[in-house]
Amino acid sequence: MKTNKLIAYVTAILLSFFLTIGMVFAKDETKKEKDEEIEVKVDFTEFEKKTTPTIYLVDKNLDIKAEFYGDIDAIKSRFKPIFEKSHFLVEHNKRRVYLISE
Structure with a gap:
């Protein structure tokens, strides 16, 4: 014990x-x-550029179906078949909205 x-x-x-x-x-x-x-030191300029899409693709109910980031001409040339079937709706603050036609 x-x-x-x-x-x-x-x-x-x-x-x-x-x-x-x-x-x-x-x-x-x-x-x-x-x-x-x-x-x-943090540089947010690149982050800010990528946070806002430059092109939106919407359906007939205005639901966003796709968002594209970057130079508008480069996007349109790369996804040419999609933009041939879509219609331009509006542009505001260097952002564009296209209607997808089916």
Whole structure:
């Protein structure tokens, strides 16, 4: 019985020792990370260009069926058969809407 209590006591002391040492090292690491300064520059111009489609294809219910991003002439030349079967509806802020005719 006394050996079990002794083992439990020694185990508790060792665990508290290792936890204390671990916390000291963890604090030291976080302090090093806080001392370092990082300068971050983000350029959102490319992201902004790609977030707004330049051409929308809609059906007769005006549900968007396709969105195209990029140069209008390049898109129209690449997807020529689709645009031959569609009708131009409106242009606003350099965005165009075409009606798909079936």
